[in-house]
Amino acid sequence: MVRSIRCPVASTLDLVGDRWTLLVVRDLLRGRSRFSELRDSVEGIPPAILSLRLKLLEENGILRRRQYQTNPPRFAYQLTSKGHALGVVVGALASWGEKFAESDLALVDDECGHGVRVVYHCPTCARRSPGSRVRMVDSPSSPAAPFAALHSPAIH
């Protein structure tokens, strides 16, 4: 059976690519954990949607739902390491929005206080990889296919 190539961008968007999910993840990253905290901090989310999204995120291993009190039952939602790894996705959205959309907030390094960017990095060469050099290629297991440039030149 010839499976079609699965793109990691498409796979990720299947899990978190709707209007609300990444806002929920943003606020979980910021330490919110209870249903009511999320409902109040995710701008205008209807509780039915929040409930649905939390269920899906739990099913996909992005967060864990923990009862922190039995009577009455109360729950805390916390990101797993898989969910926590979405931080840089949220960071990339924040960084773009800071520059190109309406924004009153900035992304900074808490230690030095300077604004930060989101960039590509080659851990093997221990250096930055400019976007112009980054491509999506077939994984080692299926090595026959040609390179597909992720970044081609922009127009201005």
Add this chain to the structure above:
Amino acid sequence: MVRSIRCPVASTLDLVGDRWTLLVVRDLLRGRSRFSELRDSVEGIPPAILSLRLKLLEENGILRRRQYQTNPPRFAYQLTSKGHALGVVVGALASWGEKFAESDLALVDDECGHGVRVVYHCPTCARRSPGSRVRMVDSPSSPAAPFAALHSPAIH
């Protein structure tokens, strides 16, 4: 008039946060430019949706629609620099999907051939900023508000 604080993540998702838009951007980044190319490469997108998304992206200055032939009229869609800057957002989604979701593709530096990661970088200090140190803070114009951690510890 007291405007509520605009979060750059929310602003960005207002523009590109639906199921299809970032897949369209992905393929524009990979050099696809014509309607039919996009319809064929964005997995299963209905043409009505593609048409709508392209209109919205053009309205928001993320791409430009250029007629490259008059008779019959044919058009090319190309990212502006604003749109091109979404590359790292798509890259972050790809990087996460590569590690945590179904994926047959990997993100590599075309020059060295090694896999790349998406990380925070402080251009002032010229060093990486670990996610644990990155926060969203009020922009200079409204300096009174407290820090809000973007990344708090994950559970495992």
Add this chain to the structure above:
DNA sequence: GGAGTCAGTTCAATACTTGAACTTATGGTG
């Protein structure tokens, strides 16, 4: 002159989202 390509549009059926109200269990106040 018939088939094919390109760039979409149209439309009815389906799915998803929304807002408002409601539930259940408990704690605190007077």
Add this chain to the structure above:
DNA sequence: CACCATAAGTTCAAGTATTGAACTGACTCC
């Protein structure tokens, strides 16, 4: 004790968006 508030959701009707299938023009190629 009665009353209000809080937390964590659920329910439901109404509205909005998405989907798939089919269709339209204006060509070009054979």
